[in-house]
Each structure stands twice: as C-alpha cells, then as structure tokens.
Amino acid sequence: MLEREDFVDENRVRLAGRRLHHVREILGTTNGDELRVGIVGGRTGIGNVDRVDDDALEMDVRLETEPLDPLPLRLILALPRPKVLNRTIAAAASMGIGEIDLINSWRVEKSYWKSPRLSAESIRMQSILGLEQSGGTILPTIRLHRLFVPFVRKELSGEVPDKLALLAHPRGAVEAPRKVEQAVVLAIGPEGGFIERELQTFQELGFTAVSLGPRILRVETAIACLIGRLF
C-alpha cells in the first residue's frame, strides 16, 4: 500500500521501513520483480522494482485499475477488548467495510477506552494491514463514541429509514437475511451481549434482532459470517 509521500517522482516510488522489510523478507522480492501495489484511497496496479537493498526499494508504478468499492455497510460495534480490536479492524478493512462506529455499552470495560490501540495512527495502521491483505485501497471511516444513548438516538436515527437496520443477537428471533439489495447498518454487541435496555433502544429505532444460529462466535468471526451472508 502506497501513500502520496512515497512518490519521489510522478510514477516513481521509494519505500523503506515496514514495507521494505515485508517485501524483502516475506515476499523475497528482488530487482526485476513486479509487485501488486495500490495507493491509499485510490487506484491499484503494478510496480516494477529496479532497486532493492538494505536502505530502500524503488519502483516505477502504473496505477490503472479503479479501486474496489467498499461494501454498503455501516458497522456499529461495541468496543472490543484491545487485544481483539486490532485484528477486528484489520479483518473489517480486508472485507471492505466502509464505516465503523466503535461505541460504548454497559458490558464494555471502561479501561478499554484508554487503550493506545484507539489512537488514530494505530487504527489507520490496522486498516492498512487489512487492505494490504485484500487488495482494497479505501480506508474505512472509523469513529469513536463514548456515550451510548446520544450516539444511538441522534446519529443512528437518521440511518434507519433508508437502510436495513440489523442487530446481531444470539437470541435474535429471526435468521440473519441473505443477499440483501439495500445498504445495511449492522450493530454487534460486546462479549456477553448488549443488555436488555440497550437492545430496546436499538429496537425502538427500528433495528431487527437477527441470529446467526445457536453458537456464540467471536466478534471477528461473527462479522465475517454476517458479511458472507448479507452480501
């Protein structure tokens, strides 16, 4: 994944640091190799590597392919444990989720909100790792909401008339729908689930509680299951 500041000339890129290391050690790239590349927020294409050594990799790039469209999905996610947050964001970005709202909930421990993994840089890095995996280039928009009720009542109420509003819930009365044609706003609770009062707040707004079956899945597994099903 390339950034604007990697360009040393119109079509020429110089990389160092993490990406140089990845390309040398994991991909085993040498002079003359082609790399699949993409620019954050933009096109993808090919880079022709003509220098790779301890200090830098340089290549001429052609970015001719339009980026993959994000999925028409806004994910409302009770803030996961810090350990889980990174891989959840990377997985969500890899699947092409366009918008993620990390929200508070009764069962979210207060300490989670102090995690350094919530810094803008950390979240952006996890998103980029997910996009590098998948070949996408559009970063998800990720917002933090430390107050449950104002967020759900004010910010979400505008979404429900136009979108299919779903709440993943182990005791959801109906099966999660398949192959939807509408845009979706999907809420997923914390470990242990939303409490009754929170469920009611969502349901009063028009969210439907849907189930993925009798098994309780980890958040990143549940998100992937739901995406495979909805889209």
Next chain:
Amino acid sequence: MLEREDFVDENRVRLAGRRLHHVREILGTTNGDELRVGIVGGRTGIGNVDRVDDDALEMDVRLETEPLDPLPLRLILALPRPKVLNRTIAAAASMGIGEIDLINSWRVEKSYWKSPRLSAESIRMQSILGLEQSGGTILPTIRLHRLFVPFVRKELSGEVPDKLALLAHPRGAVEAPRKVEQAVVLAIGPEGGFIERELQTFQELGFTAVSLGPRILRVETAIACLIGRLF
C-alpha cells in the same frame, strides 16, 4: 468445557489449572454462582459452584441439553502458517465444523509441517478453546495429510458423488452458493492459492471453483464468510 476425568463423583466436578484461572480471573466466579458447562463430546448444562479458591473450583453439574450438531461440512485446508493455524482451528471449532483435513500443497512451506502446533495435544487444545467460546461440545476430527495427490485422489474421490464439492478460489468463475441443503466438502488453498496443477486435480474430481468476490481474505476470514453463506 469438562472432561470425564474432571468428575470426582457422578455429578460433581473439580477443576484446577487453566480453567480455574479463567473462571476466577476472567469470569470473576464466586461461591453460589452458576456456570454454563459442557462435556467434551456430550451434553451441556449448568454447574452450581460451591467452592472456589487458589487450589480448585468444585461444582455440582446438571448436563441436560443435547449437544449442538456439527455443521455438515468437511473442510480441506492447505496447512496454514503455524501462527495462523491456532486461531484457524479455534475459529473452525467455534463455528461447528465437524471434519478438517490439513493438507500439503505446492505453496505450503515444508517447515510448517514441523511446527509443534501440529501435535495432537495442541490441536485438541485449540479445538476446545473454540468450543468454549461457542458453546459447542463436539470436537472436530482433524487429520494431517503430508502428500497432496494420494489424499485428493484416494480419500476425496469417494466424497464427491454425495456432497457438494467446492474449492474457494479468488478467480473462481461462479459465486459461492447460498443456503445449501446438501453436505459440503470445501477446499481452501494456501496463501497465494493452489497452483494450476492442484486446481486441475480438484476439478477433475468434480470440485467447482467458487469465488467470494474480488478481495483476498485471510484464511480464517474466508472460512467464516463461506460458512455464513453456505449454511
């Protein structure tokens, strides 16, 4: 998750070690609490805790609920990197996959087969962690196959007449099917995919290459997406 040897009497269980630690430190269980429990391979139910201290937890258990049936899915998985293997097995077990064959493939590095994570104990522990997450109790049957061609030709050829045989492939010509009624045998390649010759071997047996869209997903994300879609 309980094992036969945890029982000190017909309905009485004593736990120490990892599960004692989990119950005390993560769940914060104290005397008088109820725990959801299940026995490996069998029923689930409730335990009434009446002792919990540094040495042990003891409870009386009632196991009255029949176990969740495994999904009618045999997963054929090119052996992932050791780091990825653990979480893939735990995720697969949590979703209820009943059978997993870990196979060799051109792009599987030989060193992966030497990983201590392939020991029977390590694989069993990851399966149990997945089941503890989800509430399932039936351990998946997990087999290792270090030779690609004999496994695919001999062991898989018997499966194809009766099952829907799918191969997840980024350039698969057709979309992965939805809500299938048949049992499924699903093959997933290594990072970088199966090579052309391997694809042909599967296709000659009757496997259909199916796509999950233009994004390249991590193996555990792809498995969850496919399960959400197929079942």
